[in-house]
Amino acid sequence: MxxxxxxxxxxxxxxxxxxxxxxxxxxxxxxxxxxxxxxxxxxxxxxxxxxxxxxxxxxxxxxxxxxxxxxxxxxxxxxxxxxxxxxxxxxxxxxxxxxxxxxxxxxxxxxxxxxxxxxxxxxxxxxxxxxxxxxxxxxxxxxxxxxxxxxxxxxxxxxxxxxxxxxxxxxxxxxxxxxxxxxxxxxxxxxxxxxxxxxxxxxxxxxxxxxxxxxxxxxxxxxxxxxxxxxxxxxxxxxxxxxxxxxxEDITPAEFYGLMRYQLEEMRPFHPISPLLPFRKFLKAYLEPYGLPTAQLRAMLTAKEESRLITLIDQVFSAQGVKDLPGAASDFRNRML
Ligand SMILES: Cc1cc2nc3c(=O)[nH]c(=O)nc-3n(C[C@H](O)[C@H](O)[C@H](O)COP(=O)(O)O)c2cc1C
Incomplete structure (x- = not known):
């Protein structure tokens, strides 16, 4: 509107x-x-x-x-x-x-x-x-x-x-x-x-x-x-x-990728032990439309290291056709300025 x-x-x-x-x-x-x-x-x-x-x-x-x-x-x-x-x-x-x-x-x-x-x-x-x-x-x-x-x-x-x-x-x-x-x-x-x-x-x-x-x-x-x-x-x-x-359905995978990278990064200072647990609720909901195999989703939901989770997220969005992952991340970050 x-x-x-x-x-x-x-x-x-x-x-x-x-x-x-x-x-x-x-x-x-x-x-x-x-x-x-x-x-x-x-x-x-x-x-x-x-x-x-x-x-x-x-x-x-x-x-x-x-x-x-x-x-x-x-x-x-x-x-x-x-x-x-x-x-x-x-x-x-x-x-x-x-x-x-x-x-x-x-x-x-x-x-x-x-x-x-x-x-x-x-x-x-x-x-x-x-x-x-x-x-x-x-x-x-x-x-x-x-x-x-x-x-x-x-x-x-x-x-x-x-x-x-x-x-x-x-x-x-x-x-x-x-x-x-x-x-x-x-x-x-x-x-x-x-x-x-x-x-x-x-x-x-x-x-x-x-x-x-x-x-x-x-x-x-x-x-x-x-x-x-x-x-x-x-x-x-x-x-x-x-x-x-x-x-x-109007949102591209590149936009969701940028959102996820930005949100995870921004959550870090608010969850000093680890942002991974609170982030999981979003992760599951954001990725739901891609119909990922259960094992792939489980690997993300149980990842203990942030770097490991990011690697797995990168794999998902590369497979979704996002060619420039750093570019997608910086596009979203710029939108948040
Ligand atoms: C996980 C969760 C936490 C919530 N926490 C609050 C809260 O702190 N304060 C509040 O007024 N309502 C809270 N609510 C209620 C929501 O603000 C909202 O009224 C409710 O989810 C209905 O809207 P929806 O159908 O769009 O989800 C919460 C709802 C959920 C699902």
Missing amino acids: PENDAPTFHIGSIPVFGQLILAPMDGISDPPFRWITRRLGSALSISEFINTLDYANQKHYQVSRINFRAGERPFGVQLLDNDPVRMAECAAAIYAEYQPDFFDVNLGCCTASVTSRGAGAGMMRIPEKVAQAFRELGKAVPVPLTAKLRLGWDEDNLNYREIAEIAVANGARMIALHGRTAKMAYSGKARWQPMAELKACLPVPVIGNGDVATTAQARQLLEQTGCDAAMVGRAAKANPFLFSWQDR
């Missing part, structure tokens, strides 16, 4: 350009992947969730999630907890150190250990907690707040509208809705109609999320719901070029 010079929408006073957004994903949307998708066209970035309980206990691994480059703005830090005061204290500390552009409240995580303590989607079951969290955060930081929620706990508790209205009444300046209940987790089909409902009734931008894997689906979601943007999660892991409005 073409972008023009006018902002697509605003988060408070922050202009946002573009209608596709990378979804925050624990273990996926790390700083390198966020940067790649942002350079390819994602309209803004949101960190993987920061568990403010862990942050309060000085779990410093959380800090690498907040790392962002100036060019990634607007950048939001996502907070996950069940304690509004602790969330606010954490937000204030993060703001003092990193100055993100906004804070997002995670009301969608459906992991039992999270929801059982009333955090993530568990907080949607306690509307007063949601109000309190936004009130406390609003006092603690001078930047806009946003919320990412689900349809509700289960089919008998579809309270997305109530929760979205509470969040907005207490300061949220953008709402992202994942069209599933917590009970559904990631199964079944995401429902888009509730996104249209929120868009029609809320005075802030509404972002639709769930089951967008192609440019056609992104256009459908935008058309059917009127949402300001579509948020893409799992499909981004297989095709980050989606943020340039390009489907997987």
